[in-house]
Amino acid sequence: MSGSHAPEDDDGVLAVLALLAEEAPPSRFEALLQRARRDPADPAELARVERAVQLARDVHASLDRRQQREAGFAALVDTARDLTFPYDLDTLLSVITRRVRLLLHFDMTYVALGDGENDMVIHTSEGSTTALNTGLRVKGGSGLGHQALVSGAPLWTADYLNDDSITHADSIDAVVEAEGLHALMAVPLRCGDTAVGVLYGADRKVRHYTPDEIGLICSLADLAAVAIEKTGLLQQARTHVAELELDGFRTRSSLARLEQLGEACSRIMSLLVAGADLTSVAKAAGDALDGTLQMRDPAGRILAAGGEIPDLDEEAVARAVLAAHAQRGPVEADARTWVTPVIAGTEDLGVLVLRPVAQLVGQDSWLLQITAQAFAVHLLMQRSAAVAEGPVRDELLDELLAAPASTHPPHQTAQRARRLDIDLDQQHVVVVARPEGGEQGRAVVWASSYAYRMSGLKTVQSGCIVLLLPATDASAAARAVADELSPLLGHPVSVGAAGPDWGAASITRMYREAMRCLDALTALGGAGCAASAQDLGFLGLLLSDDYDVDGFVNSAIGPVLDYDADRLTELTRTLEAYFASGSSPTNAAEALHVHPNTVSRRLERITELLGADWQKPGQALEVQLALRLLRAQGVLRDRRGQGGSRHTDEGQ
Structure with a gap:
C-alpha cells in the first residue's frame, strides 16, 4: 500500500498516537477501541489499546480544561477591559x-x-x-x-x-x-x-x-x-465637581448681585444726601429690590410708597411687625410680603413693607435692612432739621395762638408761615396732647419731628403739646397723634382736637375749643383717650365757640330728615311722638292717629337709618336734644317771619 498508512492499519497503540497527533475527536478513539474489542487476537494488545485510549481521553480532557482556562482568562481580560470604561x-x-x-x-x-x-x-x-x-x-x-x-x-x-x-x-x-x-x-x-x-x-x-x-x-x-x-x-x-461648579456659579451670581446691591445702596444714599423725599427713596429701593416698597409709621400709616400693594393681608402684616421688632430684622408676613423694622437704637420709627416680584434670595434681605437704616437716617435728619427750626416754628405758633394780641400784621405772619412751608389759607386742625406720665422732653422731640413731617407747627403751652396740622378731620388727627405718641412714651396720652378751619384768625378759637375738649375728656374720666368736639355729641355743642346747632342736628338725625324730605314721610314726627309717649309705640300711634303697625314699620325704618343703638340712653338723649333744637329753630323762624310782616304793615 503506497503512501502513508491509515491509523487503522498500524499497531493499535500507534494508531491511538496517530489519532491524538491529528487532534481527532473522541468518537474516533471510541471507534478504534470498538474494533480492537471485536477482534481480540492478542489480549495483551487489547489491554495496551484500552490503556492508550484512556490516556488519550485524559489528554483530551486536559487539553479541554486548558482551553477552557485560556478562554476564561481571555474573557477575564476582556471583562477587565470593559470594566475600565466610565460607566x-x-x-x-x-x-x-x-x-x-x-x-x-x-x-x-x-x-x-x-x-x-x-x-x-x-x-x-x-x-x-x-x-x-x-x-x-x-x-x-x-x-x-x-x-x-x-x-x-x-x-x-x-x-x-x-x-x-x-x-x-x-x-x-x-x-x-x-x-x-x-x-x-x-x-x-x-x-x-x-x-x-x-x-x-x-x-x-x-x-x-x-x-x-x-x-x-x-x-x-x-x-x-x-x-x-x-x-x-x-x-x-463628579458630584463634588458639580457641587463646585454650582458653588462657583452661586459665587459669581452673588458677586454680581452684591455689585447691583452696592450700586442700589449708593443711589439710595445719594438721594438722602441730595435731600430727596421719602417717596423718592421708597421708589428707588423698590426698584433695586424688584418690588413695591412702603414706609409706615409706628401706627401703621403709610408715610411713603413706591406704589400700591394689592391684596395685602393687614393682619399678617401686623403680626409680622411684632416679630420683626423682636428679631430686629426682616420677617416674612406671608409667602409674598416682607416686613422689616425701621429703628434707631431702641426707638421705633416704623416699618418697611415690601412686596417683591420674586422671592428674596441671597443678599436681598441685606439690602432691605440697609434701606430700613437709610429711612431711619432720613427720619432722624428730618427730626434734626425740625429741632433746628423748632424755636422759629414754635415762636410762630405761639404768636398765632396769642392773636389778636400779636403785634405783627397779618401779611407779615402769612409771609413767615410761607417761609416755613405753612399755608394758613388751607384747612387746618388744632390738636392738643397731654402725656399722662413719662418725661415730657421725649414727647416734645417727637412733636417737633411729627409737625415737620406733616408740614405743620408745634409748640408747648401749659404742659401740653399743641399742634397745628393741615387736615380736614379733627377726630382722625387726634387719633393719629395718640396712636403714634402713646407707644413711643409707653404711657397713655390724652388728646383733644378742634377744626377744621382756615385762616390765622381761626387758630385761637380752635385752640380754646381743643383745650375745652381735653378738659371735658378728663372730667368724664376719659384720660388717655382722643376725641374732638364733634365726637362728644351734645357736649361738643356746648364746648364749641360757634355753637354749630345745624351740624349737631344733622349728625344726630340727619338721615331721618333727608328721608322725610326725599319721600315726604313723617319719620321725624313719629320720633317726636314716640319719645313724648314714653317710648310706647301704642301711645305714639294714638297721638298720631295711625295704626300701631304703622308706627312699628316707621321705627324699623328709623333703625335702618340711625343704626341699632339709637334707642340706647346716650344716643337717645342726643336724638331727643336734636329734635328739640329742630323744633326751637322752627318756632324762631316762624316768629321772625311774623315780626317782619307786622313791621311791613306798620310801615305801610
Whole structure:
C-alpha cells in the first residue's frame, strides 16, 4: 500500500498516537477501541489499546480544561477591559451580570449591594423571568449571600431549596421558587477589607460547580468589586465637581448681585444726601429690590410708597411687625410680603413693607435692612432739621395762638408761615396732647419731628403739646397723634382736637375749643383717650365757640330728615311722638292717629337709618336734644317771619 498508512492499519497503540497527533475527536478513539474489542487476537494488545485510549481521553480532557482556562482568562481580560470604561453604577452592574452569565453559562445572575445597614438590596438581574428579583431586600443573617459575606469566601449549593444548611427566608425562597432555580452560588464582592455586596449565579437545574468555575467567578467578583468601588469614587468626584461648579456659579451670581446691591445702596444714599423725599427713596429701593416698597409709621400709616400693594393681608402684616421688632430684622408676613423694622437704637420709627416680584434670595434681605437704616437716617435728619427750626416754628405758633394780641400784621405772619412751608389759607386742625406720665422732653422731640413731617407747627403751652396740622378731620388727627405718641412714651396720652378751619384768625378759637375738649375728656374720666368736639355729641355743642346747632342736628338725625324730605314721610314726627309717649309705640300711634303697625314699620325704618343703638340712653338723649333744637329753630323762624310782616304793615 503506497503512501502513508491509515491509523487503522498500524499497531493499535500507534494508531491511538496517530489519532491524538491529528487532534481527532473522541468518537474516533471510541471507534478504534470498538474494533480492537471485536477482534481480540492478542489480549495483551487489547489491554495496551484500552490503556492508550484512556490516556488519550485524559489528554483530551486536559487539553479541554486548558482551553477552557485560556478562554476564561481571555474573557477575564476582556471583562477587565470593559470594566475600565466610565460607566454609571447601574450600567456597570448590568455589564457584570451579563458577562458572568455568558462566561459561566448561568441561567441567571444578579448583584446585591449593602444598604448601609445589615440588609442588602438586589440592584441588577440578568436572565430573570419575573419582576420579583430586582429590588428585593435580603434581610441580614438569611440567605446564601449573607453566609458568604460572613465567611469571606464563595459558597454554593447544588439545590438551594432542599439544602438545610442554609438559613432560609420566606421572601428569598418565594423568588427562588418563582424563578425555578436550583443551583446557586454566592461570591462576596470585596475591595480590600470592605465588602460592597454579593455576586450571585444560579441555574434552573441541579448543578455541581467545578473548581475552575469557582476560581473564574471569584476573579470576576474581584474585578467587579474594584470596578464598583471605582465607579462609586468617580460618581463622588463628579458630584463634588458639580457641587463646585454650582458653588462657583452661586459665587459669581452673588458677586454680581452684591455689585447691583452696592450700586442700589449708593443711589439710595445719594438721594438722602441730595435731600430727596421719602417717596423718592421708597421708589428707588423698590426698584433695586424688584418690588413695591412702603414706609409706615409706628401706627401703621403709610408715610411713603413706591406704589400700591394689592391684596395685602393687614393682619399678617401686623403680626409680622411684632416679630420683626423682636428679631430686629426682616420677617416674612406671608409667602409674598416682607416686613422689616425701621429703628434707631431702641426707638421705633416704623416699618418697611415690601412686596417683591420674586422671592428674596441671597443678599436681598441685606439690602432691605440697609434701606430700613437709610429711612431711619432720613427720619432722624428730618427730626434734626425740625429741632433746628423748632424755636422759629414754635415762636410762630405761639404768636398765632396769642392773636389778636400779636403785634405783627397779618401779611407779615402769612409771609413767615410761607417761609416755613405753612399755608394758613388751607384747612387746618388744632390738636392738643397731654402725656399722662413719662418725661415730657421725649414727647416734645417727637412733636417737633411729627409737625415737620406733616408740614405743620408745634409748640408747648401749659404742659401740653399743641399742634397745628393741615387736615380736614379733627377726630382722625387726634387719633393719629395718640396712636403714634402713646407707644413711643409707653404711657397713655390724652388728646383733644378742634377744626377744621382756615385762616390765622381761626387758630385761637380752635385752640380754646381743643383745650375745652381735653378738659371735658378728663372730667368724664376719659384720660388717655382722643376725641374732638364733634365726637362728644351734645357736649361738643356746648364746648364749641360757634355753637354749630345745624351740624349737631344733622349728625344726630340727619338721615331721618333727608328721608322725610326725599319721600315726604313723617319719620321725624313719629320720633317726636314716640319719645313724648314714653317710648310706647301704642301711645305714639294714638297721638298720631295711625295704626300701631304703622308706627312699628316707621321705627324699623328709623333703625335702618340711625343704626341699632339709637334707642340706647346716650344716643337717645342726643336724638331727643336734636329734635328739640329742630323744633326751637322752627318756632324762631316762624316768629321772625311774623315780626317782619307786622313791621311791613306798620310801615305801610
